[in-house]
Amino acid sequence: MQFPDVNNITVDDAGKILPEKKNIQLHVLRLDKIHPVISGNKWFKLKYHLENFQKGNFEGIVTFGGAWSNHIVATACACYQQGISCAGIIRGEKLLQPSATLMEAEDFKMKLIFISRNEFRNKNESGLPDEIKKTFAGYYIIPEGGGGTEGEKGAAEIFQLLPENNYTHIACAIGTGTMFIGLQNSKLAGQKLLGISALKGWHEKIAKDDAMIFTEYHFGGYARIDKTLLTFMNDFYKRTEIPLDFVYTGKLAFAITDLINKDFFPSGSNILMIHSGGLQGNASLEKGSLIF
Numbered sequence: 600m601q602f603p604d605v606n607n608i609t610v611d612d613a614g615k616i617l618p619e620k621k622n623i624q625l626h627v628l629r630l631d632k633i634h635p636v637i638s639g640n641k642w643f644k645l646k647y648h649l650e651n652f653q654k655g656n657f658e659g660i661v662t663f664g665g666a667w668s669n670h671i672v673a674t675a676c677a678c679y680q681q682g683i684s685c686a687g688i689i690r691g692e693k694l695l696q697p698s699a700t701l702m703e704a705e706d707f708k709m710k711l712i713f714i715s716r717n718e719f720r721n722k723n724e725s726g727l728p729d730e731i732k733k734t735f736a737g738y739y740i741i742p743e744g745g746g747g748t749e750g751e752k753g754a755a756e757i758f759q760l761l762p763e764n765n766y767t768h769i770a771c772a773i774g775t776g777t778m779f780i781g782l783q784n785s786k787l788a789g790q791k792l793l794g795i796s797a798l799k800g801w802h803e804k805i806a807k808d809d810a811m812i813f814t815e816y817h818f819g820g821y822a823r824i825d826k827t828l829l830t831f832m833n834d835f836y837k838r839t840e841i842p843l844d845f846v847y848t849g850k851l852a853f854a855i856t857d858l859i860n861k862d863f864f865p866s867g868s869n870i871l872m873i874h875s876g877g878l879q880g881n882a883s884l885e886k887g888s889l890i891f
């Protein structure tokens with residue numbers, strides 16, 4: 600991987616790197632630093648769901664995710680902090696050796712229920728298995744990934760963290776697209792928004808004017824990784840001391856770097872990359888693959 604041609608990279612607290620030769624600035628908004636567990640965009644996406652829960656008369660919160668889901672562990676932690684009873688419906692069979700994510704969610708007292716991949720896939724159309732529906736009848740449901748209008752509304756507040764929003768381009772990773780929609784709704788007029796899909800075969804048309812989605816940086820599909828991406832993440836860390844996760848932000852940073860190299864950004868561009876967190880997921884990688 601060719602990094603953008605740079606004289607030097609300086610890193611400040613916000614994790615700012617400056618490819619000076621190309622007259623492009625790249626800044627990184629470190630949402631990964633917000634909270635060790637409720638990291639990144641999950642904190643924003645949960646905000647209004649938790650508010651709805653508090654306003655209503657619910658027994659608890661139930662949500663959905665895979666074994667390495669950042670959303671599952673973030674929800675478990677947020678509910679634990681607020682003393683809310685919570686459950687996670689997990690995609691796939693329960694494994695003998697649970698993932699680090701699920702062990703942590705259980706430490707935060709989340710009750711885990713495992714359903715088959717098929718049932719998980721069909722949960723929106725044909726509904727959840729009756730037994731689960733009955734058990735959680737009085738619960739507030741947070742959609743997978745913390746989506747919905749509440750999630751979008753929360754994600755729209757990400758820009759409030761910026762002392763000054765003078766960026767020409769904003770770039771973020773896409774899973775469900777909730778954060779992308781929130782940023783699209785709250786960015787300044789004329790600012791370009793770039794979404795990098797972490798999933799293969801993204802086809803939802805959620806991008807309006809001044810926004811676009813790149814679908815070619817998924818590295819084989821959701822949560823897939825190869826040598827190129829791994830090497831890139833280690834090199835990026837060596838240069839910037841910014842750790843990336845391999846599911847979302849690694850692919851995002853790779854895409855931005857690639858687009859800078861290909862002169863996608865005009866001279867004078869000032870890019871803001873949203874580091875949406877997710878570092879806990881790196882625990883699923885073979886030990887020693889990452890230098891951070």
Ligand SMILES: *Cc1c(COP(=O)(O)O)cnc(C)c1O
Binds near residue numbers: 641
């Ligand atoms: C969940 C997550 C995303 C995806 O956000 P969506 O709103 O689902 O598109 C991106 N980055 C990280 C690190 C995440 O954990």
